[in-house]
Amino acid sequence: MQARKITTLGILLRLLLLAIAISGQFSIKARYWNQYYPETVIIDYNDLLLQSLPAQLKSMGAGLLRLTADEYMHIGPYKKARQNFIAGSFGGNTEIMGLLKLALYLEPSHIETYEIMSQNLAMYLDRFEDAIRLIQQGILANRSSADLHKLYAAAAYCYGFAESYTYDSPRPIKNDRAIALNYLDAAIKSYQANFTRIGTDSYDVFANLGNYYVLKSRFLIDIGKKYEAFAAWQNVPAENRTGLIATYFSLMEQGIEVPDSPEKLFEQIFANQQATKSRPAPYSLPDGWYQTLFIDPAEELKAISSRMNRVSASKVEEFNPFVVAKTESAQPAEQKHEDHDQHNETSSCDHTDHAGQDCSQTHTNAAGGWTIFAEVRAAIMQAALMIVCGLGIRRFFSRR
Amino acid sequence: MTLGSFKSSILTSASIAYYSFLEALRNRLFLGIILLAIPLSSAAWLLDTYNLGFQVRLVTDAGLTLISLIGLLVVLFFSLDQIIPDIERRTIYFVITRAPSRHVYMSGRFGGIALTLLFLNTLLGTLLFVILRMQAGAWFFEVPVAMFIMFLKQLLLVSIVMMLAACSTKIVTLSLSVLIYVVGHGLDIFRMLAERKGSALLASLADFFIFVLPDFSLYETRVMVMHELLARGSALALLAVYTMAAVFFYLSLGGAALDRRDL
Numbered sequence A: 001m002q003a004r005k006i007t008t009l010g011i012l013l014r015l016l017l018l019a020i021a022i023s024g025q026f027s028i029k030a031r032y033w034n035q036y037y038p039e040t041v042i043i044d045y046n047d048l049l050l051q052s053l054p055a056q057l058k059s060m061g062a063g064l065l066r067l068t069a070d071e072y073m074h075i076g077p078y079k080k081a082r083q084n085f086i087a088g089s090f091g092g093n094t095e096i097m098g099l100l101k102l103a104l105y106l107e108p109s110h111i112e113t114y115e116i117m118s119q120n121l122a123m124y125l126d127r128f129e130d131a132i133r134l135i136q137q138g139i140l141a142n143r144s145s146a147d148l149h150k151l152y153a154a155a156a157y158c159y160g161f162a163e164s165y166t167y168d169s170p171r172p173i174k175n176d177r178a179i180a181l182n183y184l185d186a187a188i189k190s191y192q193a194n195f196t197r198i199g200t201d202s203y204d205v206f207a208n209l210g211n212y213y214v215l216k217s218r219f220l221i222d223i224g225k226k227y228e229a230f231a232a233w234q235n236v237p238a239e240n241r242t243g244l245i246a247t248y249f250s251l252m253e254q255g256i257e258v259p260d261s262p263e264k265l266f267e268q269i270f271a272n273q274q275a276t277k278s279r280p281a282p283y284s285l286p287d288g289w290y291q292t293l294f295i296d297p298a299e300e301l302k303a304i305s306s307r308m309n310r311v312s313a314s315k316v317e318e319f320n321p322f323v324v325a326k327t328e329s330a331q332p333a334e335q336k337h338e339d340h341d342q343h344n345e346t347s348s349c350d351h352t353d354h355a356g357q358d359c360s361q362t363h364t365n366a367a368g369g370w371t372i373f374a375e376v377r378a379a380i381m382q383a384a385l386m387i388v389c390g391l392g393i394r395r396f397f398s399r400r
Numbered sequence B: 001m002t003l004g005s006f007k008s009s010i011l012t013s014a015s016i017a018y019y020s021f022l023e024a025l026r027n028r029l030f031l032g033i034i035l036l037a038i039p040l041s042s043a044a045w046l047l048d049t050y051n052l053g054f055q056v057r058l059v060t061d062a063g064l065t066l067i068s069l070i071g072l073l074v075v076l077f078f079s080l081d082q083i084i085p086d087i088e089r090r091t092i093y094f095v096i097t098r099a100p101s102r103h104v105y106m107s108g109r110f111g112g113i114a115l116t117l118l119f120l121n122t123l124l125g126t127l128l129f130v131i132l133r134m135q136a137g138a139w140f141f142e143v144p145v146a147m148f149i150m151f152l153k154q155l156l157l158v159s160i161v162m163m164l165a166a167c168s169t170k171i172v173t174l175s176l177s178v179l180i181y182v183v184g185h186g187l188d189i190f191r192m193l194a195e196r197k198g199s200a201l202l203a204s205l206a207d208f209f210i211f212v213l214p215d216f217s218l219y220e221t222r223v224m225v226m227h228e229l230l231a232r233g234s235a236l237a238l239l240a241v242y243t244m245a246a247v248f249f250y251l252s253l254g255g256a257a258l259d260r261r262d263l
Helices: A008-031 A045-051 A055-075 A095-106 A111-124 A128-141 A148-165 A177-193 A209-222 A226-233 A243-253 A262-275 A289-294 A297-308 A313-319 A321-330 A333-345 A377-396 B003-026 B028-047 B056-088 B092-096 B102-136 B142-165 B170-185 B187-197 B200-212 B222-226 B233-259
Strands: none
Touching (some): A095 A111, A095 B056, A128 A148, A209 A243, A226 A243, B003 B102, B056 B142, B056 B222, B092 B102, B142 B233, B170 B187
């Protein structure tokens, strides 16, 4: 077969196609830049490198990291390591911070991660400046997000309440309600600007407009702007108007002169109540209410189960941790062993699996010794089968 | 088989294993893996982005995952390099003319990989154990136990790879090994799905595969380590017995296949 000649025309045609492809590529990216270049902060080469990874891959990685962080949060501290946090709360958890930071590297648009991290840093881990820096990074990376208001609100929350969480520290953090107000205003503005884009499914019980106005009016009172606070209160929806602050503004609305803060109003009301002679009884409980304190919950459970006729009383006894604890603490270890042996000898039951029947003799597997045999029966059978097959193969299928 | 021939087989197998181990140690890929793994294992401090102190759980979890992944790489690439290149380069002739049987050759090659894995796991596991001891001030005995379980799992996978390598090409061996490894982790899930479908045929098929394929989910160490639950001795003993039985089965199959293969 004869090789085809490359002509000048052919070369020019190929060059033309290449030029069209390159210009098309850049035109598409220039036209739809929003789609190709999201608002990602690129500070160093790491960020630049991350941009070259497919977004789906990064998102999946970030999701896995967040899941792991959530798992760590639920497990709690490592007992041997003496860590100062509890299971079930992000507060003070040091194990999750590295994971969440990595997740943010991969997916800087995940707003909730900023919220969790910033609150943890500012309130529990004594890293207030790091928290604010993180939120600012989040704001820069999510300027066109519908949930941007949540980041402003997180900053307002940190500035507004960090003092309450500080402990004995050489540099105690002070609340700065004036700065918090700036962030709250930004949150309100952002919420209103993106109101149509915020879906009903993304409604947040804390980060919503009603709460922002409640916080704003509270912070304005704290910096001594009572009447501006009252003006802000007018925007609070009726369902959010509860508590002492609502009473305070309600009195203002009626034209009654009120002190400078709701706390002072409370003191005033309390002082008036102290002055009155006839006071209602603080509790109105029925006679003999205290007897409920002495009801044994285990007895209650037994009674209920017998009534429902589902589980026998002896079965309930097996699940009752109080009974086990009582018997174990009452008997010394040696005596327990003696009793156990004796009990085995005199056992009247002739079945082996005590768990499956209504038998109170739980001696067979109570020590947790070789119960594993029952649990991995399939694996043992498989192992035995494999040994037999292996021997068979060696015996019958190998050349001698 | 007489006692003398058995002893001779064991000695031949041991010497093949020893030289396979030396061969693996001299391999540049192995050196590269170790050079990659040691800095990665020691890089636990990099995760502490806010200077919050040593993150025990994260380091343990990431360290064990890393060791497991590196072990998997070693298993896949080094097990493949044991039999197929010997056949392709015809070097197998020199060995099997002196070995009592091809089974001995195969068990020797398996022993070599087992030694390599033992060396790698000991090195990386000790490194992790020492880091945890130094930084957290406690003995984390879950780590050596997890390393032992991981080692058993790797042995099982090696035997499967060697069985496949004895009767097929490199690419087929690699793909089938990965498939068996993945499926072996989810046998219970497949059984459950088959039951949910309500099809007796599918359920029976799943049961059959559960008996034929190795159950890799038995070797899960993450829950044990994360929740600080020390494995029971009886469980470890049973797991070791199960692994040895499965290894024996797959190596017997592989040996029989190699025996019947025209080299």
